Amino acid sequence: MPQSAANRWVLLIHQIPPKPDYFRVKVGRRLQRLGAVAIKNSVYVLPRSDETVEDFQWQSREIVAGGGEASVCEANFVDGLTDTQIEALFRAARDADYGEIVADAQCLRKTVPSDSRRRQTGGRGQIAVDINRLKRHLADIIAIDFFGAPRRRAAQEEVARLEARLRPPATQVPAPAHPAQAPRGGTWVTREGVYIDRIASAWLIGRFIDPKAQFKFVAAEGYRPRPGDLRFDMFEAEYTHEGDACTFETLVARFGLGDRALRVIAEIVHDIDCKEAKFGRPEASGIERLIAGLAKQHAEDAARLAHGATLFDALYAALAATTAETRAARKTKRSSRR
Numbered sequence: 001m002p003q004s005a006a007n008r009w010v011l012l013i014h015q016i017p018p019k020p021d022y023f024r025v026k027v028g029r030r031l032q033r034l035g036a037v038a039i040k041n042s043v044y045v046l047p048r049s050d051e052t053v054e055d056f057q058w059q060s061r062e063i064v065a066g067g068g069e070a071s072v073c074e075a076n077f078v079d080g081l082t083d084t085q086i087e088a089l090f091r092a093a094r095d096a097d098y099g100e101i102v103a104d105a106q107c108l109r110k111t112v113p114s115d116s117r118r119r120q121t122g123g124r125g126q127i128a129v130d131i132n133r134l135k136r137h138l139a140d141i142i143a144i145d146f147f148g149a150p151r152r153r154a155a156q157e158e159v160a161r162l163e164a165r166l167r168p169p170a171t172q173v174p175a176p177a178h179p180a181q182a183p184r185g186g187t188w189v190t191r192e193g194v195y196i197d198r199i200a201s202a203w204l205i206g207r208f209i210d211p212k213a214q215f216k217f218v219a220a221e222g223y224r225p226r227p228g229d230l231r232f233d234m235f236e237a238e239y240t241h242e243g244d245a246c247t248f249e250t251l252v253a254r255f256g257l258g259d260r261a262l263r264v265i266a267e268i269v270h271d272i273d274c275k276e277a278k279f280g281r282p283e284a285s286g287i288e289r290l291i292a293g294l295a296k297q298h299a300e301d302a303a304r305l306a307h308g309a310t311l312f313d314a315l316y317a318a319l320a321a322t323t324a325e326t327r328a329a330r331k332t333k334r335s336s337r338r
Contacts, residue, residue: 007048007074007076008047008048008075008076008077008083009045009046009047009048009074009075009076009077009086010045010046010047010048010049010053010056010072010073010074010075011039011043011044011045011072011073011074011075012031012036012043012044012045012056012059012070012071012072013042013043013070013071013072013073014027014042014044014059014060014063014068014069014070014071015069015070016042016063016068017066017067023066027059027062027063027066030059030062031044031059033140033144034046034052034055034056034059034144035090035093035094035143035144035145035146036056037089037090037093039081039086039089044056045075045086046146047146047147048074053072053074056072057072060072087147090145090146090147090149091147091148091150092149093149094141094145094147094151094152095150095151097149098141098149098151098152098154098155099151099155101134101137101138101141101155101158101159102151102154102155102158104134105134105155105158105159105161105162106158108127108130108131108134108162109161109162109165111127112127112162112165112166127166128166131163131166134159134162135159135163135276135277138155138156138159138277139275139276141155148285152285153282153285156271156277156280156282156284157277157280157282158280159277159280160277160278160279160280161280163276163277163278164278182209182210182255183209183210183213183230184210184212185210185212185213185214186210186213186214186228186230187213187214187215187216187226187228187230188202188205188210188213188214188215188216188230188231189215189216189217189218189223189225189229189230189231189232189234190202190215190216190217190231190232190234190237191217191218191219191220191234192219192220192301194217194304194305194308195273195291195295196269196272196273196287196288196291197233197246197247197248197269197273198233198247199291199294199304199305199308199312200248200265200269200308201232201233201239201247201248201251202215202232202305202308202309203305203308203309203312203313204248204251204252204257204262204312205232205251206309207309207312207313207316208255208257208262209251209257215301215302215305216229217301217302220234220235232247232251233247239251239254244274244278245270246266246269246270246273246274248265248266248269248270248273249266249269249270259320260319261316261319261320262316264281264283264319265312265315265316265319267279267281267284268281268283268284268287268315271284272284272287272291283315287315290311291308291311294307294308294311
């Protein structure tokens with residue numbers, strides 16, 4: 001999000017007529033969904049971006065159409081409230097939202113059937129509906145968590161635990177008995193405007209499947225594959241989403257890549273790409289922000305893949321090192337018991 005001394009914040013200053021009551025409630029709920037926080041009576045603030053300016057402009061028009069008054073302005077606070085204090089207001093508001101998610105998830109977890117009952121009833125019905133609703137609510141909150149509220153991780157993990165308890169066994173793509181043979185120097189084709197799943201999948205292909213891979217970016221519609229093209233994350237592609245697995249997970253399974261670090265990355269990519277908290281990996285929120293920044297900084301797909309490869313190389317190295325340290329610690333512990 002570009003920021004400068006002149007456009008750090010955008011404000012909505014409004015006055016709503018006392019009647020009808022429902023209109024005031026409607027405006028309040030709308031501002032809450034936008035993630036705006038009040039800094040004074042009838043003065044709301046959002047971090048300045050093209051999207052938030054447009055959001056406030058639409059809200060301003062609605063208020064005026066309802067008989068009220070409203071103005072939208074960009075601002076930089078030079079006295080009184082500091083930027084740090086305003087950011088704290090946003091974090092506090094989102095922490096309260098995440099706290100509700102945690103409480104709701106814990107209540108729902110108590111209603112999930114045991115393993116034996118789940119085998120008999122499928123464990124679905126209203127519980128599954130409630131979990132999906134909770135996941136959508138969590139995604140909505142994450143979308144307006146502009147400054148990384150501390151309780152986000154707790155909410156994601158609680159929802160992931162809840163979903164894991166309901167999830168039937170073997171929902172992931174099973175590893176094939178005979179993994180696919182890795183091509184050499186293939187032409188790998190995907191949609192333009194690459195983002196998390198395609199960036200990560202391209203890194204996986206170049207690093208572990210086809211080191212001499214050539215990547216081509218095409219329009220989502222109207223593309224006719226040429227002989228030998230290997231499509232990924234596209235409609236009717238050779239490698240794409242299968243079941244509830246994203247393309248990265250499909251590639252890991254098809255080529256028999258059982259590396260623990262890769263499985264963790266697959267969980268991170270899945271949650272970001274599918275906009276859910278199925279695995280609740282703590283690294284997901286940070287990777288999501290980095291990918292968003294990378295996409296904003298680089299419009300060209302080739303540049304996104306290049307910079308994304310650096311990002312995932314570093315992530316893989318860190319996860320692999322952690323796995324090695326854990327194994328060493330376990331080995332030392334077993335030796336000490338002897």
